[in-house]
Amino acid sequence: MDKAQLRLSVENSSNLPTLPTIVQKIIEMVDSSETTGRQLGAELSKDQVLSAKVLKLVNSGFYGFSEPITVISHAVTMLGFDTVKSLVLSSSVLDLMDQALPGLWDHSLACARTCNIIAVHLELPDAEEVSTIGLLHDLGKVILYQSMETEFQQVRRRVDKLDMLFCEAEEIVLGANHGEIGGWLLEKWTLPANLVAPIIDHHDFRPNRDHAARTALLHLADILCRAEGFGNGGDRKIPRLQASALEVLELTMEDVRIIMNQMHDDLTNIKRVP
Amino acid sequence: MRQISVDEAQVGDVIASPVENDQGRVLLPNGAKLSAAVLSRLKGWGVETLTVEGEDAAEGGETQGEELVEALEQRFAGLEDDSLMMQIKQIARSHLS
Numbered sequence: 001m002d003k004a005q006l007r008l009s010v011e012n013s014s015n016l017p018t019l020p021t022i023v024q025k026i027i028e029m030v031d032s033s034e035t036t037g038r039q040l041g042a043e044l045s046k047d048q049v050l051s052a053k054v055l056k057l058v059n060s061g062f063y064g065f066s067e068p069i070t071v072i073s074h075a076v077t078m079l080g081f082d083t084v085k086s087l088v089l090s091s092s093v094l095d096l097m098d099q100a101l102p103g104l105w106d107h108s109l110a111c112a113r114t115c116n117i118i119a120v121h122l123e124l125p126d127a128e129e130v131s132t133i134g135l136l137h138d139l140g141k142v143i144l145y146q147s148m149e150t151e152f153q154q155v156r157r158r159v160d161k162l163d164m165l166f167c168e169a170e171e172i173v174l175g176a177n178h179g180e181i182g183g184w185l186l187e188k189w190t191l192p193a194n195l196v197a198p199i200i201d202h203h204d205f206r207p208n209r210d211h212a213a214r215t216a217l218l219h220l221a222d223i224l225c226r227a228e229g230f231g232n233g234g235d236r237k238i239p240r241l242q243a244s245a246l247e248v249l250e251l252t253m254e255d256v257r258i259i260m261n262q263m264h265d266d267l268t269n270i271k272r273v274p
Numbered sequence: 275m276r277q278i279s280v281d282e283a284q285v286g287d288v289i290a291s292p293v294e295n296d297q298g299r300v301l302l303p304n305g306a307k308l309s310a311a312v313l314s315r316l317k318g319w320g321v322e323t324l325t326v327e328g329e330d331a332a333e334g335g336e337t338q339g340e341e342l343v344e345a346l347e348q349r350f351a352g353l354e355d356d357s358l359m360m361q362i363k364q365i366a367r368s369h370l371s
Contacts, residue, residue, distance in 0.1 A: 241362065274345040
């Protein structure tokens with residue numbers, strides 16, 4: 001199977017959780033320039049299960065809001081349309097994380113919070129959106145599990161037998177990794193490139209590509225979560241940190257130490273896995 | 275979760291069972307994280323024991339610590355030539371002791 005075929009089979013997979021009518025309506029609203037936050041909140045509130053899921057994600061702790069957000073229109077105002085849209089779209093996939101790989105939810109949550117810590121350290125204005133990228137970065141692993149069970153099991157066996165990185169095994173079995181696979185679905189959902197590109201490239205950071213700073217941030221956050229052992233991404237290895245990622249972010253190893261110390265202090269309710 | 279005396283409590287411990295005063299008023303809710311300020315006031319409130327989140331040491335907390343260190347060594351095996359990764363390993367290691 002070449003990459004184009006693989007992409008088609010991901011995009012057309014019937015095993016992926018379907019998007020209910022309300023989700024399609026919400027996508028249309030988000031994509032329309034005339035929609036207000038209030039209208040979007042009102043539409044979301046019509047589906048209690050969906051709004052409960054979104055609020056649960058919003059209050060999972062990685063956005064760093066001091067007070068819990070209980071009203072959906074408030075969440076829309078605080079997070080922005082694109083973030084709410086990505087949470088709405090991915091909520092059914094996120095439910096399957098631990099089913100796909102035990103510990104993947106904790107790893108994703110840790111990565112979201114680490115993205116937030118780094119964004120705040122760098123004084124970036126869009127910490128919420130960056131956190132969301134961290135939450136969704138391994139979406140491709142769930143998609144693989146859902147829509148390509150045979151290949152998923154082949155990847156897992158290779159990881160176990162040869163003690164390699166999940167993304168290395170994916171490249172061998174599929175010729176693509178979960179970053180690209182997750183990205184294809186997010187692109188199909190018409191999420192913006194500054195949200196999708198970092199996810200596609202988080203195992204293949206190149207400083208000269210578009211959205212390099214965000215990609216560098218995600219690449220660093222993922223590696224630091226693995227270093228600290230928060231949750232489990234499906235393998236027992238750590239990808240190498242690209243020195244150029246630190247250069248793009250203008251971070252020194254002393255900054256990395258401060259960030260890791262803060263992860264250790266803040267992420268007390270996320271399990272470290274032996 | 276584990277029960278500890280106030281003297282054992284540390285900044286960052288997370289409350290796993292609400293702390294109440296004699297009148298039943300909740301002083302610290304579930305999930306509250308102990309700050310240095312709160313920690314210094316606990317005794318003044320007459321609190322003697324706390325239930326906090328985390329493994330009980332007697333339930334193998336120490337063994338788990340050793341397992342975590344071993345897992346860390348395994349994760350970083352093969353990266354000895356990479357000075358950035360070795361520095362990250364050092365920092366992560368310092369969080370396990």
